Amino acid sequence: MNNALLTLPLPTHFSFKECLWFLDRNFDECLYRVKEGGVERIIDVDGHPLLVRITGDEQQLSIHSLDGAFTARSRKVVSDYVTHWFDLKRDLAPFYQLLQQDKRLAYMVQDFEGLRLMGIPDVYEALCWCIIGQQINLPFAYKLKRRLVEGYGISMQHNGTTYHQLPAYETLAQISTADFKAMQFSTSKGQYLVNVARAFADGQLSLAQLEALPDMTARQQLLTSIKGIGTWSANYVLMKCLRDGAAIPFGDSGLNAALLSHGIISDKKDTQGILRFFKPFAGWESYLVFYLWRSLSKVTVPGK
DNA sequence: CACCAGGCGATTT
């Protein structure tokens, strides 16, 4: 038995290639690295960084620790993390049945077969990314994230490559407006990030606290009580981190673009039309949003 | 110089 290897069985309708395509779609991501058919990143195990490499085939995901053998504890944490990240516990068959019933979307079942809604298991990371990405184009958003991570985060070396983690929230909470400006963050973006970091540092917000709430409405309310987290961000977190199938990031520019290009609406402000469109997809709204985002890149996966 | 980008908060209706 290899103590540095962990494997996870795959459900049906799972394509590692499709998932990897999403992770590697030409953005300058700094919290993981896609290399030689796999993805590598640091996973936090009780405050300790563990570098792993994930590859996949038809049957399973293989997770190699690049940092020594797994312990029983790290095996559990990493397994849970990757299961969440790749959404391994979901049966996509019902979703594909719904897609087939809409002529405008049926092509997705073939073209994107096995694509999972790639999550952000860490709620702090999800919230930071929301704020960084608000109202700016994605290439610039990735630039900002890299500046923040390289300037204030935690990094480690492996075989000559540097791997990063976000700054701890205690660190982020103390970055000044001037320091944010130097990284080309707007004043409000910097303040919003500090607000989130403080909420974690002060114990007002944690994954456990969110999960303890009775329903998604209550979770959304707690999230939007933080200045800087609006409807879009709260729903983005519900979708990518808390795995709420019904979350829709209303107002999202990419979502609107996809709805327009599919002839589903003819006006971004047609709120009723959007709600009507999502109605038959009850419980799968977030998956539908993710597949609509996917459709914006017509690039197909090599070998499919 | 416009207009846009994975919006938000505050204000007004």
Add this chain to the structure above:
DNA sequence: AAATCGCATGGT
């Protein structure tokens, strides 16, 4: 509740 407005900041 729903619509509108001002706001930052860089990219195209």
